[in-house]
Amino acid sequence: MPDEPDAEGVLSRAVRMLRAFSADDERLTATDLARRTGLARTTAHRLATELSGLGMLDRHADGQYTIGTGLWELGELAPVSMRLRERALPHVLRLYEASSEVVHVAVLSGDEPENAEALYVARVTGPHSIPTLSRMGGRHPLHTTGVGKALLAAQDDAWLDAYFRRTLQRETVYSVIDERRLRDEIASARERGFATTRQEMTLGNVSIAAAIPPTAGLPPAAVGVVTHLARADEGRLAPLVMAAARDIARDLA
Known part of the structure; x- marks a missing residue:
């Protein structure tokens, strides 16, 4: 050739x-x-x-x-490493200690809503945490992950209109791909302050996540936990996740 x-x-x-x-x-x-x-x-x-x-x-x-x-x-010089991950890590560790579950921080990645994904920039896990598909530097769909839905809930309606022009794919039989239902879940997440997924990325896994309030110079971000369906205590975990999101934003500011 x-x-x-x-x-x-x-x-x-x-x-x-x-x-x-x-x-x-x-x-x-x-x-x-x-x-x-x-x-x-x-x-x-x-x-x-x-x-x-x-x-x-x-x-x-x-x-x-x-x-x-x-x-x-060179990658470690990126703001999502030097600012977001480093400032978020103490709060991520505290959230892990309080929950004993996998804790993620993800940012919104993609030039346009039509190709946007959740990019994972921090992850803490332990011996009692449930296995997940996520990894540092990995990407997953917004509509099937807790941090992804939290990121969707933080976007305005014009952005969401563009996002829903894409064809959403199922990751499991429980994945929500219907636009009307997903918009209802986004509206609920905005009202409650946190988003959830139930077996939508991995069977048996439940995720609870909250958007981190915006910080100048950083992409939209969210923090969340992943637990097993059998121990998914939303009433206990959601306040912990929302508190972590607020604390991270405070330190970033």
Whole structure:
């Protein structure tokens, strides 16, 4: 395959290379990168070597590459790390100690409502916490997660109108994908101050979440807990979650 024309810049190609990695595929060869990105093998090898030299990729003795510590170091300078996560962490830990459940902080991610998702930027779990699909840096739909519904409830009606132009997908048989029903749940979350999901992302799991009041310079954010259906005490957990959201906003301010 001949080298690609210069219509696509080197930076765009490099970003495509970096985005070829995933939680399930954290180690890739240059040949893997070429196949996943559609780049010529010579281009993929050259870019992988350059990115490794810059610290954006780490090259291992077996010839495989992983995301580099240099890229991680730069990522830690993002406001969601330096400001939001660092200020939220003490309150997240207190919420975990009070609940013994998985605690998440997520932000609204996406250029437009039509492609918006919940991006998880903090997570605390323990030996008695229920397993979840979430991970730091992972993304999940807004309509099937507690933090996602809390983020939806914090948006204005014009934003929601644009959001509902997309086709919502089911993650489980309990996922709410009907616009009218989901709008009713959003209205309820606004009234109560917290949102819930029941087995909508993972069977057996219940999430209770609240939006963190807005902070200048940061994307919309929410904090929530995930517990098992059998011990989902909304009356006990919801006040804890809402208090954590207020405390995080206070420290950010």
